[in-house]
Each structure stands twice: as C-alpha cells, then as structure tokens.
Amino acid sequence: MFPISHKTVIVLDNSYRFLSTSCGQPLDYDVCHKMKGGTPSGIIPLAPLAKSLWTSSVEAIQEYSRIVYDVFPGGERLLSLVTCDEIGFKIAMGWNNEQQNLSNLNACFARSSYNTRSRASSFPMGECFGTDDSTLVNGVKAALEALGTPTVTQTQMRKKSSRVANSGRVMLIAYLKNENQLKMVTEFMGDCLSKYNIAMREKDDPNRLPINECHLTIVNVYPVGDLSPSSQIREIANYYVSPTLSCEIHSSRGGTMFALKLLSLVQSHYHLASTTVTGIPMKEEQNASSSANYDVEIVHPADAHVNLPKIATGAGGGDGSCNRIPKEDTNYETIPLKWCTPRTTSVELHHCSSAYRISPVDVNSRPSSCLTNFLLSGRTVMLEMTKLKGSKVMSHMLSSHNGELYIHTLYTGRSLLEDPPSISEGIGGRITDYRINDFGELMKRIKLSPIKPSLISVEKTISPIDRAIGFLTRQTLYWPIVLGHSIMFNLQLHIAPLINLIPKDSLSVEDVNECKNAIYQIVKMESKGTSLVLPCVANRGKGPKKEELYKLLWKELDHYIEIHASTPQHKEILSTLRDLHVTATSDTNQVVKNEPMSPDRANSPNGDKPATSSVIIPPLQVPSSSSSMPTFTSNIKDEALMAWKELDSYNNMTEREKRELDEKNKPPAKRLRIPDIQSPSDSNSSVSLADGRINGTAMDAKMANGSTSNQNLLSLWVNQLNLKYRKRPDFEGRAFKIAPLYINLNQPIE
Structure with missing residues (x-):
C-alpha cells in the first residue's frame, strides 16, 4: 500500500564548508550597465556575485518540493527535511500534514541557515574542500530516525493491523571529496539499516516502525570549474547494497545545472513525465500590437502519455514511438503538444479518459504565468499531437477545476456511446462479403452452457469439455469466412439441408434423403442450364463461365462431404454425389455436363438422352446394412485447388488482360x-x-x-x-x- 515514494527524507549538508563554498556560477546583479543609455559616467560597475552551494541547493530543493506538492496534494507524498553538520543533525520538518507546504519548508531553511547559529566562527576560513565524514554519518543517522517515524496514515493503519509496511527514500545532498568517501557512506547506511531493523524486532515500540525497504539517492554537488576528485565521481544507476537497501549515485555542478538535475530526479522518483505546450500566442511586453509564440513546459504523472505511442502509429502498427525531444543539459525527454484554439465550453470533458494534476517547470516565467492565469480564468486549451504519417489529432486538454490545473487525456478512437464500427473498417480492409449471418448462427450452435452433474456418466471417458471441443472442431472443418471464397454457401436457398445436416455426427434416414434431394436439385439446375448468381466471385469484368462454376461447385461439395464422412450414412451421400457426377472419367480439356441416368436413358440401346429435356430423378431407397457402397478414387482435392487458383488469378487480372483472355477464348x-x-x-x-x-x-x-x-x-x-x-x-x-x-x-x- 505504501510505495517508496510515500516518504522522502531530504538530507542537506549544513556544515561550514558547504555554506561557504561558491557554486562557481556568476550572477550579474548590476542593472546600471544594462540601461539603454549605457552605464552613467562616474559609476563603477559592480562585480558579479556567485551563490554558495547551500543557496543553489536550497533553490533546487524548493522546486523539487513544489512539483511534489502540486502534483500530489493532500498528503499523498510526504517530504521531510534534515540538516546535518559536524556536531549533529536536526529534523527540521516532520511527517505532519500541516507541515507539508512550501511556506513551512522555507521557514525551516531560514532557521537552519548558518548565520542563525552561535558557532559561526568555529571553523577557520579557507579549510580544505569537501564535506567531513562526521557530517555524512550524522546525516545517515538522522535519515534512518526520520524513516522509522510513522506517518499519520501509518499510525491509523497500525491500530487495525500490527504489521504495516514502511518504505521510503533518502536523498543525501553533499559536496563529497572522492569515491572512497562515497563508498563509506553506502556501507555505513547498510550497516545502520540492518542494526535498526534488528533492534525493532527485539522490542515493540509504538512510536517506531521497522524499515522494509529503503532507497538511497546520493547527489554530489561541486562548484563549476572544479577539478578536484569530487568532479570525477561517476554516476551509477540503481544497484542493491543489501536486500533492503538500494542505491543510486548522481553528480552535478552547482547553480542552474543542479536545479535541472533535481528536476530530472523528481520525474524518476515519482513517475512523472514532461510535456511542452508549443505555439502559445502571446503579446509582446514592449509592443502590445504584435504577438509571438512561446513554449511552456509542464510536469504531470507519466500515465497521461500511455496512449501516445498508439496515437502516433494510428493503432494499426508501426514502431510504437512518438515525437520525444531530449531536454538540453538533462537526461529526460519531453513530448511537444501544439496549442489549439481555446474552447469556452466543456463538452470535450465527456470524452476524457483520465485527468492528472500538472505543475509548470519554470513557474516564475512570463509564459508560464500567462498560461496559468488563462486556465484559472475558466478557459480550456486543446492540445494536438502530430502522427508519424503527418496528420494531427487532439490528444489532451488543459483545464482547471477548483483552482487546480489538470491535463485530460482524450479518447482518440471511437466513443463508447457510438455504434460499433463496421467490419469493413477492421484488419480485413474493405471486404463487404463476410458471412456475418452464418457466423451468428454458428455462435448459437456452439454456445456453451453448464451441465448438470447427474447427466455426467461415469462410464463415458470423454469429458463434456472435450466433447464440446470436438463438436466445435467438426462444425468448422470447412467454414470459409468470405462468401467470395465459396460457391456452395452462396446457394443455401437450394442446398440448405445439405449444408446444415452434413456436419452432424450421425444422420437418420430422413436426413440422408434430404441431402440426396439437394444433390438432385443441383443436377436439375445444371441440366436446365440455370446460371449461378454469384455477385462476390468476380469484382469487375466478365466472370467465369457457367460450366466452370458448376465444376467448382461439384468439387467443393465433394470435398465438403468427404471431410465429414465419418459414418456409413455420410459415405452413402458421398457415393451418390460421385455416381451422379463422375469427374475422374471426364476429359480435362473439355467441359462436359454430367447428368443423372434416367430410366428412359438407361433402357435405351445406345444410351442417348430422351427427347424430353426434363430430368427424371430416381426414387430414394431405404439403405440396408448389407448393401455395398460404390467406391470412387480421384484427385478431387487437387483439381478443386487448381480451379480455385485459376479463378483467383482471373479476378486479379487487369481489365486489359481480361479482355485479351476473353477474345482468346471467345465462343463461335x-x-x-x-x-x-x-x-x-x-x-x-x-x-x-x-x-x-x-x-x-x-x-x-x-x-x-x-x-x-x-x-x-x-x-x-x-x-x-x-x-x-x-x-x-x-x-x-x-x-x-x-x-x-x-x-x-x-x-x-x-
């Protein structure tokens, strides 16, 4: 329940060496020479000043704390301030919610300044650089004491449960001498943490908590231009000193560089992200008639950028990357979002998926102040991002609620209140002949339902789930998804019984007769020369010939019945089909219409057709168990596959190729x-x-x-x-x- 970021102890070096060392970055505060007429005569320009490491660290910590308090108000994330020197330490700010504000933090810094202490001259000027080891030891002890103190929320949970998780982070800011001193600090921190947890297990202190996990962040700050071993300390990523202690090392120059370092650390510590609002139109201070575009960087939880890679690639593929720009002199990236025309209505709020608090990075700059005041006045700003293909989409919105600034993530896809998308908008492209109705009927047939325990037979070795899987497998042995890939399923008006009855596990006598009647119906249609209406087979131009379509239909029916022929009844239907349409004896170079042998034709001496054109279907016979089934062996599957390939190649031809082929095969x-x-x-x-x-x-x-x-x-x-x-x-x-x-x-x- 309590992450490491719930409690953060900031340990700041308050020794004389740290307060008296300049950060090395000059600050020009003389405004006389900046006047339009230049420096007046007789006035000597003032030399620039430089802030101390203490002052630059205090300013950076203030910005660090301001972002935490803006994004996580109400005690979600707590900060504690500890100052240490050679003599001892002082916990300047605790975990109380009343103390979690910038005003109290500034007051703590004022009380901890060196000028307020009576030992201002206890150390001579010009002593060696770096923080003393005793100062670091006192800071580590103070940090463990602060982490062991329970917060208000932990105290309330401790009343309900005896075991409460306690984790936290310690950020130590000091002017380290070398890497040996750095190693000493990490080892001493690990020893003190293990001893503290052992002591907590031996005695039950209601005012103390054991530390389950601790993350130590050591930030070495040194003056600009320093060439001492302190500037040679390497940055080390997160590593474990002990099972309960992890550590990371950072090193930075003082001044503005140290403020940027803490800005990147606050994003990594609290899982934040940076967004730059670009193209903000604002009027110039000197010339109100003209305007210029400015950029404002804001910080917010990183969850607001979760969908940006999907938006950038259009959710249909791509490398999952979006436009990220690395910030100068930092190790983090920012995502630019363009300012759009402000909206006075809040209709877009209904299409928001989430909202997160924001905090400007440079709160005192004029662009940040103008944007903040603009949002606090009740206006809304839409932000758009550019996709990888060049198009733009509204992805975020800035607005204020109850005096707090929020960034809203917008739905870039279809709203939940809209109708579901058409199947042609999916992966298959603009295919409009999907078997949607047949798929709905299939879903109804394979619907699972609970089975009563009394219906489960002990003798049966097949479980109900295996039987259901077998039923589904048999129902989908041959199931084209698109109507254009089949001829048989386009003729359900004529052969619906055959299509629906063949997948059954067993067939009755009535089922066999219905399937045979469907086969005789196709024979009758072919003998009469009935055209097969298949609008989905050919897109444009002249489609296949009628004889070719019937040939494909017979082969498809043969394959459909053959893969389901698991019983004698199925094999009887397959034999009937092959007896009526024997493809093995037909000439492959000439299309021959195979018609059933009627009694009149069978009785004629030369086997010619009778004078009438009607087809006489033989009467159905009740099958007997002793009757022998005729056998038929042919390469029907290969012929059907070749026929389908020829049909697909014809559909893929251009109009010119189709005309040339039609002229070549033109009838007399x-x-x-x-x-x-x-x-x-x-x-x-x-x-x-x-x-x-x-x-x-x-x-x-x-x-x-x-x-x-x-x-x-x-x-x-x-x-x-x-x-x-x-x-x-x-x-x-x-x-x-x-x-x-x-x-x-x-x-x-x-």
Missing part, C-alpha cells in the same frame, strides 16, 4: 457463314445447293429424329442455319470475307 459467332459449297476440298463432304433443296425434307426428318452420327447442339444449330439460309445466296462480304466495293472506280473513263 451466333450467325455462322454457310460453308463454301464450291470449295473443292469440301466437295466430298458437303452437299450442293440443288441437292439440298431436293433432299431437304429427308435431311430435316433425319435431324429431327436425332439419328445422325456425331450430332451435338452445335451441329444441330449449324444445320438449322443451313436450312434457313440455303434458299438464297449469301452476301459475299459477310462472315469475315473482304468484298470489293466500287469495282469500276479505278477503271479509266472512256
């Missing part, structure tokens, strides 16, 4: 040319015009009876055209012949 013209009866090559096989007129009646009777050899639909059609047009000579320029016009045009005029 409807109005054919009469064969040249005068051709010598055809003199033996053709009939002359006179003979045709004389024997026309006999020839018509012969074709009507269907007794001519090798007669098919094309030959019957050609013969019928010959009978119609043989009464008059054909036009010479018809049927792809070149007829000369204006024969006498080139002859000379007499």
